[in-house]
Amino acid sequence: MQTPEVQTIAVTGATGYIGGRLVPRLVEAGYRVRCLVRSPMKLRDRTWASSPQVEIVAADFADESAVRSALQGCTAAHYLVHSMISAGKDYAAQDLHLARTFASAARQAGVGRILYLGGLGETGQGLSQHLASRREVEAALQSAGVPVTVFRAAMIIGSGSASFEILRYLVERLPVMVTPRWVHTPCQPIAVRNVIHYLAAALDSPETAGQTFDIGGPEVLTYRQIMDIMGEELGVGRRIILPVPVLTPRLSSYWIHVVTPLHHSIARPLAEGLRNPVVCRETRIRQLVPQPLLTVREAIRAALQKTGSGEAETTWSMAGPLPGDPDWAGGKVFTDSRSTLVRARAAEVFRTVCRLGGRHGWYANWLWEIRGFLDRLVGGPGLRRGRRHPDSIELGEALDFWRVVGLEPPRLLRLRAEMKLPGEALLEFRVETRDEGACRLVQEARFHPRGLLGLLYWFAVTPFHAFVFQGMLNALRREAERAALSGSSSALPHNSPARRTPYPGA
Known part of the structure; x- marks a missing residue:
């Protein structure tokens, strides 16, 4: 990545899983970073928070004037706000309201572009509520006229990610699993380091402004195959998996709640999304922002190494309210x-x-x-x-x-x-x-x-x-x-x- 002219980039969701990893990457790339957060204290102990290139600003994302003021002087903004944990079952309506507020504030503040990480999945009937909400947020961000770069990702594999933790705990704890039929759904996972690179490097690629990209790793696998790889990397071997047609997303979420660290209110939207095939329909981003893409096995192995050594930079649970x-x-x-x-x-x-x-x-x-x-x-x-x-x-x-x-x-x-x-x-x-x-x-x-x-x-x-x-x-x-x-x-x-x-x- 070329060293850009010094610009100020706004990052929302810096206390969360993706945002907490993106900020130090932007600093390394030479940008000034302005973190817009509800609770600045949550960033106090991050190693990058004391960098002279980092500015931390308290902002209520429901307050348009406060967001507009916080965005003044920013050339671009990463929108990584997701209220699934803080808003519970009302997260979709809350996310839509916050996205519209942010888009309007960004236009008034003169922000040149917005970058957003959404969810991969076929459009149309049958889309899960979680993925449908991601599409609504995309449209809301685009509604004010600021060019929006949308990255749509499927399962993100990285130490501490919600998807990774669900997968790891299920495979590690259960030698025999009764699962819904979604274990045969095709999926194109991507390593978290590849996601972070796309989010950071796209700033140096003007061709990506105003475009929507599907991002994924080099392989398309079923969830059953991903579980098999996880079992091999954990050293427990392949688990016995028995798909049945009667497990609803609600029942699946409670089962995930019992076996894994995730609360059922978070697990349910994720479980609902598992029924949708999530495969890249186009790969233009690979030419515009080239990088080595990790296979599923490489991503799982890297994540397990980080988890085992206690070096995970961020985890899904860090996004909770303070x-x-x-x-x-x-x-x-x-x-x-x-x-x-x-x-x-x-x-x-x-x-x-x-x-x-x-x-x-x-x-x-x-x-x-x-x-x-x-x-x-x-x-x-x-x-x-x-x-x-x-x-x-x-x-x-x-x-x-x-x-x-x-x-x-x-x-x-x-x-x-x-x-x-x-x-x-x-x-x-x-x-x-x-x-x-x-x-x-x-x-x-x-x-x-x-x-x-x-x-x-x-x-x-x-x-x-x-x-x-x-x-x-x-x-x-x-x-x-x-x-x-x-x-x-x-x-x-x-x-x-x-x-x-x-x-x-x-």
């Missing part, structure tokens, strides 16, 4: 506060606390496993979301069924519960320095019950707190002191070169 503290006023708040003296420095204690979740677990492990299992049964995320990296965390990230809503190294970590609860819950850790080589670790759980059910829930679980919370606190103390005695910690500093994932990413 609420502030709940409104505790006007109701009873129950608190479970515990503390312990730790003979270790504050930095060592904080690193230990920040390793909670994922493969490290929650120390009172079997009780948390039971809680996670019960959460999955009632429609919550459970423990299977894991964490992006085994050691480092960022504001807004998911840690199993918690989300990081407060992060102030080396003194505070605040988590908000996303498990199914009859109330609002926070879990906070504070590290208070006492003297040289010692500090106090304070662990505080707060619960704001909703109605009688919330009160009954709190009193029912209170007897277990001595095992769950005290056990976790004691284990954190022992782990921090062990790290202090050994003179090392497996938690790397956040700005360590080992944290950075060089381009291309998987």
Whole structure:
């Protein structure tokens, strides 16, 4: 890619899966990047956020004047907003409204072009609601007269992507699968690094302005064949797959919810889309923006390597909303506060606390496993979301069924519960320095019950707190002191070169 003149490129959805990978690629290409986000704090800990080429602007995408102001001076804008997680079942109407607002604001701000990543699939009757929504967003973005470059992709294979996680968990956990007939539907997956390259390199290709392109990898396979490749790469071999005609998208989404980390509200639109063949009808983009395209096996292998090493740049769960503290006023708040003296420095204690979740677990492990299992049964995320990296965390990230809503190294970590609860819950850790080589670790759980059910829930679980919370606190103390005695910690500093994932990413 040629180094362009310095231009300012707007990126929406920078806190999400694709946007979070696109921004550093644009910076590497020499652009100035303006990230339009609802919650700027979510980008605070990204390694690229401190670059002088990056500007982070808070914007409510439903407010046309705010978006217009944020887009002033931008030559192009990547539109990567998708409200499936935040808006739930009403995502289609919300996406359409936001796209129309953005298109109008872009025209008024003088933006030269818009680039949009949509979904691949045949038009006409029978298109799933999810893919139909993607088409409506395309039309809405084009409605204001700004040239729009549309990239339509099928399954995107990359570490942490929703499609990849569904595939990996199903194949890894189920030696025998009863599936809908969509396992025989043809699909043309594409590696996430190839998607990111198209989105970035198209800026340097004026011929792509105002055009719509189908993008896919070099192979057309059925989902059954993709599952077979995944099994081989995971080392579990080919799974027994039994297609049946009675599994509806709704039933499929609940099955995906139970087996994988994805919530059924996210899985259902994806499951509905699986019935549609998603194959490129034209390949003009390969001549305009040439690049080596990874095969499905190469893409899966690269993604598994990134997942295994904890180097995934972004994950699907990072796109969730980042609420502030709940409104505790006007109701009873129950608190479970515990503390312990730790003979270790504050930095060592904080690193230990920040390793909670994922493969490290929650120390009172079997009780948390039971809680996670019960959460999955009632429609919550459970423990299977894991964490992006085994050691480092960022504001807004998911840690199993918690989300990081407060992060102030080396003194505070605040988590908000996303498990199914009859109330609002926070879990906070504070590290208070006492003297040289010692500090106090304070662990505080707060619960704001909703109605009688919330009160009954709190009193029912209170007897277990001595095992769950005290056990976790004691284990954190022992782990921090062990790290202090050994003179090392497996938690790397956040700005360590080992944290950075060089381009291309998987």
